[in-house]
Amino acid sequence: MRNKLFISLLVLVPLLFWAAPLKAAAPLDSDNDGLPDNLELQFKTDPQNPDSDSDGFKDGAEVDWGYNPLASSTVKLPQRIEVDLKNQRLTYFVNNIKWREFKVSTGKKSMPTPKGTFKIKNKIVKAWSKEYKLWMPYWMGVVGGVGIHELPIWPNGYREGENHLGTPVSHGCIRLGIGAAPYIFDRVAVGTEVKIY
Numbered sequence: 001m002r003n004k005l006f007i008s009l010l011v012l013v014p015l016l017f018w019a020a021p022l023k024a025a026a027p028l029d030s031d032n033d034g035l036p037d038n039l040e041l042q043f044k045t046d047p048q049n050p051d052s053d054s055d056g057f058k059d060g061a062e063v064d065w066g067y068n069p070l071a072s073s074t075v076k077l078p079q080r081i082e083v084d085l086k087n088q089r090l091t092y093f094v095n096n097i098k099w100r101e102f103k104v105s106t107g108k109k110s111m112p113t114p115k116g117t118f119k120i121k122n123k124i125v126k127a128w129s130k131e132y133k134l135w136m137p138y139w140m141g142v143v144g145g146v147g148i149h150e151l152p153i154w155p156n157g158y159r160e161g162e163n164h165l166g167t168p169v170s171h172g173c174i175r176l177g178i179g180a181a182p183y184i185f186d187r188v189a190v191g192t193e194v195k196i197y
Contacts, residue, residue, distance in 0.1 A: 034060020035069070042097050045069050066094050066187055080193040081120075081148070081184070083174055085113060088166045090148070090174060092184060102180040103165040107146075107172040113196060114172070118143045120192045123185065132171060138181035142194050148174040150181030 027036035033050035035058075040047040045059045052059050055072035062069040066079045077095040084091070085106050092100045107113035120140045127139035127149065136149040151160040152175070165177050174196075176184065 029060075031059075033058040035063055039063070039097065043069055043095065063094055063099065064187075068095075076189075079188055080195065081188065083113070083148075083194065083196040085115070085168070085197065088168065090176065090180075090184070092187070100183070102176055102184075105164045105166065105170050105175040106168045107170050108168050111170070111172045113168075113170070113174060114143055114146060115196050116143070117193060117195045120148075120188060120190050120194060123190055125185075136173070138176075138185040140185060140188070142174075142196075146172045146174075148176060148181075148184065148194070150178060151175055 027038060029036050030047045031040075031050040035043065035045060037047045040059070043059070043063060045052040050058045053062075053068075053070050053072045055062075057067075057069075059069040063077075066076050068075045068077050080093045080096075082091045082093065083089070083104065083106065088104050088106060090102045090104045091098055092102075120142060122139075122141040124139040124141075125137070127136045127147075128134075129136055129152075131145070132152075133155065135153040135155075136147070137153065138148075138150045140148040142148060151162065151164070153159045160175070162177050164175065
């Protein structure tokens with residue numbers, strides 16, 4: 001009996017180390033509206049009804065665009081952006097609830113990104129930097145010459161690499177990756193609060 005147990009352990013223990021790691025399960029979304037059940041509770045929507053206000057738009061889509069999923073009007077919920085310089089992350093909040101998070105690249109040590117609470121002062125789809133002679137797609141001006149934008153593009157077409165995201169290498173701006181920048185640009189308005197810490 002002891003030998004069988006020993007042999008079984010010899011076979012089973014290595015399998016534990018060779019097995020592929022388990023992936024975390026996706027959050028439960030009972031009504032398939034794009035708003036996980038845990039967030040349905042926070043937004044006070046019905047987790048069994050994909051369109052809580054019966055306006056023809058799924059709750060998840062309404063929250064994603066900053067609209068109130070409980071009102072059929074076009075009332076926007078409060079939105080804000082927070083930039084965590086230490087962890088190089090930009091977080092998009094809707095109604096004070098964390099909605100999306102993106103990796104960024106902020107100012108290098110010699111040209112730090114300013115800390116404080118600001119508001120988006122302007123938006124330009126493809127801004128030109130006279131100082132650095134490059135394009136800054138999806139520009140959202142924050143303070144002085146500092147803004148949030150997609151990875152810059154040099155006049156020869158070279159684009160700063162995604163490998164810079166997560167590392168502070170910019171001249172003070174907050175760089176977002178391809179896809180993340182237009183996502184934020186399309187959802188927030190001039191006047192949206194930006195907290196940088």
